[in-house]
Structure formats: structure tokens, C-alpha cells
Amino acid sequence: KQEVTQIPAALSVPEGENLVLNCSFTDSAIYNLQWFRQDPGKGLTSLLLIQSSQREQTSGRLNASLDKSSGRSTLYIAASQPGDSATYLCAGPNKLIFGAGTRLAVHP
Amino acid sequence: EAQVTQNPRYLITVTGKKLTVTCSQNMNHEYMSWYRQDPGLGLRQIYYSMNVEVTDKGDVPEGYKVSRKEKRNFPLILESPSPNQTSLYFCASRPMSSYNEQFFGPGTRLTVL
Numbered sequence: 001k002q003e004v005t006q007i008p009a010a011l012s013v014p015e016g017e018n019l020v021l022n023c024s025f026t027d028s029a030i031y032n033l034q035w036f037r038q039d040p041g042k043g044l045t046s047l048l049l050i051q052s053s054q055r056e057q058t059s060g061r062l063n064a065s066l067d068k069s070s071g072r073s074t075l076y077i078a079a080s081q082p083g084d085s086a087t088y089l090c091a092g093p094n095k096l097i098f099g100a101g102t103r104l105a106v107h108p
Numbered sequence: 109e110a111q112v113t114q115n116p117r118y119l120i121t122v123t124g125k126k127l128t129v130t131c132s133q134n135m136n137h138e139y140m141s142w143y144r145q146d147p148g149l150g151l152r153q154i155y156y157s158m159n160v161e162v163t164d165k166g167d168v169p170e171g172y173k174v175s176r177k178e179k180r181n182f183p184l185i186l187e188s189p190s191p192n193q194t195s196l197y198f199c200a201s202r203p204m205s206s207y208n209e210q211f212f213g214p215g216t217r218l219t220v221l
Contacts, residue, residue, distance in 0.1 A: 034209065034210065036212075041196075041215075041217070042214070042215065043198060043212050043213060043214040043215045044198065044212040045212075046209055046210070046211070046212075049209045089150075089151070091151075091210075096141075096143075096151075096153070096200070096210055098143075098150045098151040098152075099150065100148070100149075100150040101150065
């Protein structure tokens with residue numbers, strides 16, 4: 001059964017830092033991996049989708065990579081801003097097995 | 109605008125009083141699903157549907173029912189709600205291919221007293 005783990009569970013950084021959020025999964029037979037952002041009490045916003053044939057995807061200051069062989073994905077946030085404060089979730093394919101998320105706080 | 113809508117957004121009810129949370133998508137997606145989100149447990153899938161009249165259990169289906177009579181709608185039914193079903197619920201949809209992005213509704217916060 002697919003399990004998804006996210007490290008760290010929480011992160012607090014000063015504005016301007018470059019960040020790396022980690023996601024690991026147990027089953028390498030995945031179709032895609034998706035990163036989401038969730039603001040408190042709100043729904044999920046899709047950030048990036050990496051298909052299994054891809055190694056990475058970029059959107060603005062966000063870059064997500066996928067290494068199927070090691071069962072890992074990373075979300076890189078460049079030059080973090082207070083508006084990036086949220087919980088970031090990664091999810092495996094099909095049924096979308098979610099990790100517990102990384103709660104990020106960026107302070108001015 | 110492509111979207112998944114849920115109603116109601118907030119609901120407070122009492123134990124045993126049947127309720128339905130509606131979900132609708134306007135993207136002609138075949139696959140729809142329901143999740144619940146609880147602190148410390150993350151999001152867990154309740155039920156999913158791969159097309160009209162095709163539904164199946166997810167990881168935590170106990171106490172829930174679903175139906176898929178139309179492609180765009182996928183209601184979640186709690187026949188006899190209990191306090192342990194107090195949670196934040198999300199509906200999601202995507203095209204059938206597993207390679208596609210999944211879209212989420214805004215969530216329904218349910219409190220069962």
C-alpha cells in the first residue's frame with residue numbers, strides 16, 4: 001500500500017530564504033505526483049503536477065522534482081515570502097494518497 | 109470557470125440526523141472522490157467514482173454513502189451522523205487517466221454534536 005511521508009512537519013523561516021520541502025513515497029510505480037498548497041481552513045490549490053515521465057516542473061519561484069528510483073519528490077521555494085505561509089501537501093497518484101503536510105511559516 | 113463546488117460550506121448538526129453534502133464539477137471529469145481531513149491524520153479518501161453508476165470504497169468508507177447518477181454530481185450522504193464524523197470534507201475530480209491533475213472543491217466543515 002502506498003504511503004507518503006513529508007519532512008519536516010513544520011518549518012519557520014525568515015523572509016528571503018530558499019526552502020526545500022521533502023516528500024517520500026513507498027511505491028515507485030506511480031503515474032504522477034502532485035503538490036498542493038492549503039491555507040488555514042481552506043481548500044487545496046494545486047501547485048505543480050509532475051508526471052512519471054518527467055523529472056521536474058517549475059512555476060514561478062516553485063520547482064518540484066521527482067526521483068522515482070529513490071521514491072522522493074522535493075518542492076523548492078526560492079526567495080520565500082510571508083505570503084508563502086501555508087501547509088504544503090504532496091500526493092501520490094490515482095487515489096491521491098496524501099502526506100500529512102509541511103506547515104510553513106515565513107516571517108518578515 | 110472550471111471548478112468543483114460543494115454545498116453547504118459549513119454545517120452543524122446533531123447525532124443521527126441524515127444529511128447530504130453535494131458536490132458538482134463542470135469539467136466533464138469521469139473520476140470523482142471524497143476526502144476527509146482531520147488534524148494529525150491528513151486527508152483520507154472516503155469513496156471514489158470512476159464514472160456514472162460506478163462507485164467504490166476508499167480508505168475510510170464506514171458511515172458514508174455516495175451515489176453517481178449523473179457525471180457532474182457526486183453527493184456524500186451520512187445516514188446517521190456521529191460525532192466522530194466531525195471533520196473537513198473535500199470533493200475532488202479529474203479526468204479518468206491517472207496522469208491528470210486533480211481539482212478540489214473548497215471544503216465543507218461538518219460538526220456533529
